Amino acid sequence: MPRIVETIVTTCDAEGVPHIAPLGLIEDGANWIIAPFKPSKTLDNLRAHPFAAASHTDDVRVFAGCVTGRKTWPLMATAVIKGMRLKDCVAHWELEVQNVIEDDLRPRFRCRLVREESHRAWQGFNRAQAAVLELAVLTTRLKMLAPEKVENELKYLEIAISKTAGPREDEAWEWLMEKVNAWRDARTG
Numbered sequence: 001m002p003r004i005v006e007t008i009v010t011t012c013d014a015e016g017v018p019h020i021a022p023l024g025l026i027e028d029g030a031n032w033i034i035a036p037f038k039p040s041k042t043l044d045n046l047r048a049h050p051f052a053a054a055s056h057t058d059d060v061r062v063f064a065g066c067v068t069g070r071k072t073w074p075l076m077a078t079a080v081i082k083g084m085r086l087k088d089c090v091a092h093w094e095l096e097v098q099n100v101i102e103d104d105l106r107p108r109f110r111c112r113l114v115r116e117e118s119h120r121a122w123q124g125f126n127r128a129q130a131a132v133l134e135l136a137v138l139t140t141r142l143k144m145l146a147p148e149k150v151e152n153e154l155k156y157l158e159i160a161i162s163k164t165a166g167p168r169e170d171e172a173w174e175w176l177m178e179k180v181n182a183w184r185d186a187r188t189g
Contacts, residue, residue, distance in 0.1 A: 005054075006022065008054070009054055012084065018084040019042065022063045022136060032093070033108045034111060050109070060125075060129045061175075063132065064171075065172070078094050090120055091122070094115040095112065128163070134157055135176045
């Protein structure tokens, strides 16, 4: 199984308008694969402008925000590629698409690392931050998973939140739980 790095990917459309999305980049030797689902803005942008920035952030609100419709985060220009990255990130990678492997569900854009920069020391994730990341991923798959699986995962993740969350993690958790509760309400009608 390849290593997957959860990050915030910024792509731009043909006019240079940025779009951010949380994605897991797949390690492929010296390259990284971006595999957006069809249809998606990330997919359209990569086809129009074959560059991306991967912003590695310790603020899990960005992940939670992106999957709950809160996509306005401060951005700044990248150094080498024509693109944008998160202004407040620990580090970022600038990526150039080398080739595309077409797929009916998730085309795979194999990217070369053009530049990487560190902006401050990485302190690592605590358990609550990791739980927020897991719930963010889970909320993108609510319609694909059995309800029992979702509820069991939630019970486990809530332990880390109750023991190690700070204000940022609590806020991110609340946003994600709004989405989970809307899914629950829709199921029970």
